[in-house]
Structures are given as structure tokens and as C-alpha cells.
Amino acid sequence: MPARPEELSRAPVAAPLADPPARIVRAARAHLFVHGYSTWTMDDLAAELGMSKKTLYQHFPTKEDLGRAALEQFAAEVRAEADAIIADRNLTFAEKLRGFTGGMHQRLSQLAPHILRDLQRSAPALHDFTFEMRRKNVPYIFGRLLEQGQLTGKVRPELDAPFAAEFLLHAMQGIMSPASLEHLHLAPHQAFEKAMSLYFGGLLTPAGRKDYEKSFPG
Template structure:
């Protein structure tokens, strides 16, 4: 059963001009599909229907666009989590499932080459991806653990700070290109498997029943 996951259509964030949002969202789709090294400013300009000169007015380089893509993705993940936490129609397990489904949806078209490209050819950008995880995982999963404890679904003795760091380190390892290649996993496979395994060990008996309904083995 698929949940109704909040959709985030391309839209300006804060005072971001619509043209910047459009460039970033199209570039994200392009990078995720083809990888980083295979994309050029000429190709991006052509897809956007603008000259390369105009594209350079907004972004001085492909690296600058990719930085904006990573920032936009991190912001989108946090906003999606906020929308789920604010929902009064979903219980804890449904919110957790909704977040996992949202991550799968974002990563379904991600070429496994992307992270390896960044690791090899743009190490500063690769570090930025790691920094995004280090910012988002405590923000999102710390709240999931605390909300789950309040709902009686996560064991009350769980130390949130320790659990979050444990999950962060696990994700840092799993998201290494060499690890994904060795395990035969694509980026879209990581989040739901990791979330299911991680929270499966934190839940109370009542939480486990709800969890198993939405995260079947």
C-alpha cells in the first residue's frame, strides 16, 4: 500500500528567482540520470532552452550548479519531513513509511555513477553530500525517535543522540560507492532497507506491529 507522500513541485525557495529554481531542478534531473562527469554546460543550456552565456550569468560553473543541487535536495528532504511531522492524519509508522517512500522517489532515477563521479572528479562536492547527511540525519531521525517515544512506539530507554550517530555512521558507510557496488545496491535501495533495519530494533512491541504492517520483510 503506497502512502500519500507530500509532493514538492519545483518552486522558488524564499527569495530564490524562479529561473534559478528551474535551472537547479532541471540540472538535478540531468545529473541524477547521467552522472556528473558526463554532463556539460552546453547540454544543460540546451535542455533549458537558453544560451550557455545566459546560463553562465546565473552560475559560473558546473560545480556551482551541482552545489546548488545538493543544497536544494537537502532543503527539500527537511521540508518533506516537516510536512510529515505536521500531519495529524498519519500515525508514527505511516510517517516513517512516507519518508522512506519519498526518499525512494527522489533516488529512483539516480545513476549509481553519480556518487562515484563526485568522489573521483569533484571531492569537494562529494564532501558536501556527506555534510548534507550529517545535517539531515540528526534533524530528521532525531525527531522520528523522539516522536516515536512520545507515541509509545520507540523504546523510552533509547538514547536519541547515540542512536542518531549510529545511524549516521551506518549511512555514511552504506553510501560509499564501493560499498554499494559490493552489495549490488543502487542509491534508491539504501534508505528503505536502512530505515527498516534501524527502527526495527528501536520499537516497542506495539510499534513493531505497526512497523511490520508497513515495512513487510
């Protein structure tokens, strides 16, 4: 029995607790996504994990290194999830679209609204890194989704898929900026949901739009 899209959108199973780097990254990611970069220290994290500061610094020499590892983990999970959904031949295009966007909505809902602004102020290099992650993932993932949609007659055939994916990248880079989110009074997951509705609403064929409306009621 094929997996449902919502099952595919679940985060991958965490690494074993015995793996110190994995434990450290998970704990740092939880702090980063919920409270922000500026609210925790490496010393606090070592105490929380019950390990010496020496052990923590052996794996991650700086707080910025650890923050980058947490963001890289997030991006890798998104890409792996997309690969699994896109490769599943038992799913329709609408189910793949629902599975991926639903998973992204779930992941982004873990981000408190102030997180990106906090990164921009406290760790500008990491804030810039979020742009780099989108630059790699958005064209790769949505380019493949659009091409599959065209092959199944759900996305307009005259569409230049690579251009449309690049267009989405630049739109997402702008809409996910702290200034835009604050101006629109939106959390990251809300902005993503609105962007997907607007984007695919203009790219789908009548048949694709019918399937889309069934998969995304309301």
C-alpha cells in the same frame, strides 16, 4: 480528510518555468541524477534550455556551483517533506515513518547506481558535500522521529534518541559510500531500504513493531 503518507512523500511543486535559476537547477539535477556529473557541460545545458551561455553563467559561474545548487535543492526538499510529515498530528508514528521513508526511497530511486562514484571521481568537493547534507539532515529528522515514537510508545523508552540518530548518521555515511554500494551490489535506494529495516527493527517496542510490520509488509 488528512493526507495519506504517500501523498506527503511527493516532491514539492516545481517552481514556475519562468524563473531562470529554477529552470537551470531542475535541468542540471535531471542530468546529474540520471547520467552523472561528468557527462554534461554548461554549454550543452545552455543549448538545451534555449538560453545564451552568458545568461547561464550569470546565474551559476561554474558547473560545480550548479551541481551544488542541485544537491542543495534535493536536501531542502527532503527536510521540508520531513517537517510536514512530522508536524502532521493526524498521522500515526507508523504512518509518519512510512511517509518519510517511502518518500526517500522514491527520491533515491532517481539516482543511477554509478552517480556517487562519478561524483567522487569528477567532483570530489560535491561528493564531500553529500556527506555534509546527511550530517545536517539525518540527526535532525530521525532524532525528531525517534522522540515522537517514544512519546507514543512505539520506540523503546530507554533509547537515547540523539545517540541513536547520530549512530544512524555514521552508518549511512559508510553504507552510502561508492565502495560499499559497489561491494554490496546495491543502488542507493536499496541500501536505504535495507538500513531502515535493520535500524527500526531493533528500536521499536512490540506495539511499534506490530504497526511497522503492517505499514511495511514483507
